[in-house]
Every structure is written in C-alpha cells, then in structure tokens.
Amino acid sequence: MRVLLSTYGSRGDVEPLAGLAVALRELGAEVRVCAPPDEEFAELVGGAGAEFVPFGRSVRELVTGVTPVSAADVPRFAAELVAARFDTVAAAAEGCDVVLATGLLPVGTRSVAERLGIPYVYACFHPCELPSPHYLPSPSRPGPPFPPGVTDNRVLWDLDAQKVDALYGGALNTHLSALGLPPVTGVRDHVFTEQPWLAADPVLGPWQELTDLDVVQTGAWILLDERPLPADLVAFLEAGAPPVYVGFGSMPMRGPTDVARVAVEAVRAQGRRVLVGSGWAGLGLIDGRDKDRDDGRDDGRDGGWDDCFVVGEVNQQRLFGRVAAVVHHGGAGTTTTAARAGAPQVVVPQIVDQPRWADRVAELGIGAAHDGPTPTFASLSAALTTALADETRARATTVAAMIRTDGAEVAAKLLFDVVGRGRGAQRTPPAA
Structure with missing residues (x-):
C-alpha cells in the first residue's frame, strides 16, 4: 500500500505525520509526506523512513522573518497553498492508494484525491478545530471579527464557515473549473468530511458528542525519540x-x-x-x-x-x-x-x-x-x-499513566482498513 500524508504548518504539524509514517511502514506501507520545505522537517520525515516532498514556502521564514505575513497578504498566500495542492501534492498523490491531510486547512487536497479516485481522510490534532456546540471557533481565522454579543457556538461556527468560503472558495473553484469539475460549496465542511479523525489523546483532548460529525479519535500520533541528551x-x-x-x-x-x-x-x-x-x-x-x-x-x-x-x-x-x-x-x-x-x-x-x-x-x-x-x-x-x-x-x-501511546498505530491500521474497504473508516478504531 502506498500512502500520501500531507500537511502545512510548523513542527507540531509535521512531527505527528512522521510518527504515523513509522507506524505505517511497520505494517508494510510505502509512505510519502508533503510538507513545508524547511530542513528540519525534511530531517524528521527522512528519519521516519518516508519520502519527503516539499511544497509551499518555508514556515520558519514566514514565522520568524523580518516582515511577517500581513492581513493583506493572507488571501494571496491562501491561493498559493491551494495552487500548490493542485500541483505538487497532486503529483505526489499519483500512484498512492489513500491521501491523509492535516495542518493549515488543506483546501484542495480532497479534490485531488477524488480526481484520482482514491480515499481521502482529514485529521486534526485538537478537538476545538472541529465544529461543535462545546467549543468556540478560533477568532484568529482571517476575516471579519465575530459580531459582539453573539454567544451561540453554532451561530459562530456558521460564521466561521463563511470566513473559510470567502478566503478559499474562489481559489478552489477556479482550479476545479479548469479541470472541468463542479464547484464546491461549504469549503470548510468539504475539507473536514463527515468523519474526520482526531489525533489527540482522549484524556488531554476528549471529543464531546452532540455534533453532526462522526469523529474517530485515534489518540495522539507520537514519534518516539531515542536520541540521547547532549x-x-x-x-x-x-x-x-x-x-x-x-x-x-x-x-x-x-x-x-x-x-x-x-x-x-x-x-x-x-x-x-x-x-x-x-x-x-x-x-x-x-x-x-x-x-x-x-x-x-x-x-x-x-x-x-x-x-x-x-x-x-x-x-x-x-x-x-x-x-x-x-x-x-x-x-x-x-x-x-x-x-x-x-x-x-x-x-x-x-x-x-x-x-x-x-x-x-x-x-x-x-x-x-x-x-x-x-x-x-x-x-x-x-x-x-x-x-x-x-x-x-x-x-x-x-x-x-493515563496517556495513550498507541495513537499512530491505531491510525495506521485504520488507513489500511480505509483502503481495504474502499470507503470511510470504521467507527471504532481497532485495538493496537
């Protein structure tokens, strides 16, 4: 089985994929990882025995550079990432059996997988990223601030979806139109799917029900580190x-x-x-x-x-x-x-x-x-x-003593199940 893992973000977005890559390779899979071009990320992925495919700009330069990305730059930067997914990520997905995406909202990756006829899985590392009446959406999402006095979380998540449509919808649908594919409405929920995976420890980041999403919580994807201390x-x-x-x-x-x-x-x-x-x-x-x-x-x-x-x-x-x-x-x-x-x-x-x-x-x-x-x-x-x-x-x-360490192994087995069944992951993760 050949697996493409894709992310865009800092080390906290890349290292879990390296942990998942190790677990997948132990089950016999070939793994390719698309991630930002930073050298430390290439080393993480290479150390996990996976092929590294760089895409997008250096995250470290974006974060620590003399001139950070401004609010005015955000729409252009978002369009760049969407284009990179239809280009670099799409090329990396050729020949793969499944695509898993995480990190900064991976708009376009699901469309790439669907065009190739292979399963797509969305995963995140914290429960508050997913729409839920129990959590507020992040106010840091680019776009208009939430109206003062609005406290209903469901209303705020609807407004969050509108922010995502405004930021990514035009770029995504331009690429889909060029490929002769129908447009996407509701970009955020299209990316998340109806059954997203939550790669967070159930004690530290429990998922609370009462939501329309059928969330599969695997546990955190931990890359074991055997290096000695200096x-x-x-x-x-x-x-x-x-x-x-x-x-x-x-x-x-x-x-x-x-x-x-x-x-x-x-x-x-x-x-x-x-x-x-x-x-x-x-x-x-x-x-x-x-x-x-x-x-x-x-x-x-x-x-x-x-x-x-x-x-x-x-x-x-x-x-x-x-x-x-x-x-x-x-x-x-x-x-x-x-x-x-x-x-x-x-x-x-x-x-x-x-x-x-x-x-x-x-x-x-x-x-x-x-x-x-x-x-x-x-x-x-x-x-x-x-x-x-x-x-x-x-x-x-x-x-x-309560923190699980088998999340990557659980997720790896689930990905094998996704490919083997040819449809969405089963509801309850198998025992590692």
Missing part, C-alpha cells in the same frame, strides 16, 4: 536540583515584553534553576553568568552554570522527565509530551488551539493556565507557584 545538558541537569524548562517552540514571541527575562527572573524567584529552550524565538540567557570561561562555558564556580542553561532542539521526551516543570506555549505536541513525562506545566497560550490546551491542563490539575499570551513577573510567578506545588506534581504523575 553531554553538556546532562552535566547541567546533574549539577543541581531539577530546573524549570522554559520554551515556546515555533512561536516567534514578538512584542514589547522580553519574555526570556521575565521567565528567568520568575523562575529564579522560586529558588529554581532555569533551562531555556531557544526555539524559533531565539530565546537566550539574560545575563553573562554563563560566560566566565574562555571557551564560553561556565565552570560553575560563580553559580552561573548551576543557575541557567540554554538548549536548542533536543529530545523533549527524555528531557521533560528530568525537570521540575515545563513553561510552554501550549502546542498539542508539547502539551502531550509534558503530560506523558509527568511534568507539571505552565501554559502561556499564543494562538489558535493553545488557549484550549491551557484550560485543559488547569482542568486536569496538572499545571496552570496563564491568562493571555504576554507573561509578567507577577503573572508567571503566580502560575509557577501552582505548577510547582506538591499536589500538582502528584496529579501530573497520576495523569501521565
């Missing part, structure tokens, strides 16, 4: 008490607040050492206390190395089990990794699904939800007090 990081970890990790992944963290300074000072005020994950925001230390040696490393004699350390891309699955708490942006992958490790969390949400993950962390009692995207010394200190409490650590340990 020797200098291990030395830092072993030089003192477990530190608090602070990192915001692919978030640029632009704004007037020096997030690194606020975070380091707040953690230090708790009497804790700090481990800073540089991420796409390029976070670093706030003083020169790690620079007292000629080779740029601290010998620990002045407390600098014992106090604070910066790390780049690293195996978080190994690392998070060795920290006192994790302060992060609330991406689905980071939230799941911290929960699996039993690490208390402070979620400082930035966009889209991240406020919901923050709320869920607080609901479960495994950490704190920071109020808003911009921490201050006082607000982060209060959140850290909650996360570092003994009862939070105990609850995080309990919940860690």
Whole structure:
C-alpha cells in the first residue's frame, strides 16, 4: 500500500505525520509526506523512513522573518497553498492508494484525491478545530471579527464557515473549473468530511458528542525519540536540583515584553534553576553568568552554570522527565509530551488551539493556565507557584499513566482498513 500524508504548518504539524509514517511502514506501507520545505522537517520525515516532498514556502521564514505575513497578504498566500495542492501534492498523490491531510486547512487536497479516485481522510490534532456546540471557533481565522454579543457556538461556527468560503472558495473553484469539475460549496465542511479523525489523546483532548460529525479519535500520533541528551545538558541537569524548562517552540514571541527575562527572573524567584529552550524565538540567557570561561562555558564556580542553561532542539521526551516543570506555549505536541513525562506545566497560550490546551491542563490539575499570551513577573510567578506545588506534581504523575501511546498505530491500521474497504473508516478504531 502506498500512502500520501500531507500537511502545512510548523513542527507540531509535521512531527505527528512522521510518527504515523513509522507506524505505517511497520505494517508494510510505502509512505510519502508533503510538507513545508524547511530542513528540519525534511530531517524528521527522512528519519521516519518516508519520502519527503516539499511544497509551499518555508514556515520558519514566514514565522520568524523580518516582515511577517500581513492581513493583506493572507488571501494571496491562501491561493498559493491551494495552487500548490493542485500541483505538487497532486503529483505526489499519483500512484498512492489513500491521501491523509492535516495542518493549515488543506483546501484542495480532497479534490485531488477524488480526481484520482482514491480515499481521502482529514485529521486534526485538537478537538476545538472541529465544529461543535462545546467549543468556540478560533477568532484568529482571517476575516471579519465575530459580531459582539453573539454567544451561540453554532451561530459562530456558521460564521466561521463563511470566513473559510470567502478566503478559499474562489481559489478552489477556479482550479476545479479548469479541470472541468463542479464547484464546491461549504469549503470548510468539504475539507473536514463527515468523519474526520482526531489525533489527540482522549484524556488531554476528549471529543464531546452532540455534533453532526462522526469523529474517530485515534489518540495522539507520537514519534518516539531515542536520541540521547547532549553531554553538556546532562552535566547541567546533574549539577543541581531539577530546573524549570522554559520554551515556546515555533512561536516567534514578538512584542514589547522580553519574555526570556521575565521567565528567568520568575523562575529564579522560586529558588529554581532555569533551562531555556531557544526555539524559533531565539530565546537566550539574560545575563553573562554563563560566560566566565574562555571557551564560553561556565565552570560553575560563580553559580552561573548551576543557575541557567540554554538548549536548542533536543529530545523533549527524555528531557521533560528530568525537570521540575515545563513553561510552554501550549502546542498539542508539547502539551502531550509534558503530560506523558509527568511534568507539571505552565501554559502561556499564543494562538489558535493553545488557549484550549491551557484550560485543559488547569482542568486536569496538572499545571496552570496563564491568562493571555504576554507573561509578567507577577503573572508567571503566580502560575509557577501552582505548577510547582506538591499536589500538582502528584496529579501530573497520576495523569501521565493515563496517556495513550498507541495513537499512530491505531491510525495506521485504520488507513489500511480505509483502503481495504474502499470507503470511510470504521467507527471504532481497532485495538493496537
């Protein structure tokens, strides 16, 4: 069986597909992955043994570039992605038996699969992406703001569908017309299908019923990471008490607040050492206390190395089990990794699904939800007090044992079933 997996987004959108690719290959499938052209994504996909097909612009450049994509650029950028799906993704789908798409709304991918006569599956990594009376649609969707005073979620989801039609409908139907195919009405729901897959852990991101969608929840698609931690990081970890990790992944963290300074000072005020994950925001230390040696490393004699350390891309699955708490942006992958490790969390949400993950962390009692995207010394200190409490650590340990690790295997078997049956996936995922 030949499978095409397609996504457009940050690492949090690509790494789960690499995890699914590993599970598919273990069942004997050949896997091809369409993803943004960033080098780190090519390495992820190649490490999973899948063929990498780049499409679209570099996401890292879009996020961290000097001139981010403006509101005026969004319609042109959306049209570019639709065109790339009818071009690059369509070519990659040739000879495949099934297409699975996720990430930034994959408009056009279903039409590509239907034109080739092969099944199409849509998957997402958080329940609040799917229309439901239990969740508000994301207000960050490009388009007019929701009318003030409207609180009915069903009405708001209808307005969200109108935003999607306005943003993507013209580009999609132009391509369909050129191929002699009928236009699509209701673009968002066409992309989602009536039976979308939810690749989120049932404890962390449960799907609540009472919706028109027949959602198949597989569990999170986890790419197991066997890499050892760097020797200098291990030395830092072993030089003192477990530190608090602070990192915001692919978030640029632009704004007037020096997030690194606020975070380091707040953690230090708790009497804790700090481990800073540089991420796409390029976070670093706030003083020169790690620079007292000629080779740029601290010998620990002045407390600098014992106090604070910066790390780049690293195996978080190994690392998070060795920290006192994790302060992060609330991406689905980071939230799941911290929960699996039993690490208390402070979620400082930035966009889209991240406020919901923050709320869920607080609901479960495994950490704190920071109020808003911009921490201050006082607000982060209060959140850290909650996360570092003994009862939070105990609850995080309990919940860690409840997190499933077989989501990718479940999804891989379901894809085989989709192809074998020649129609939609069965309602209940088989046991892994």
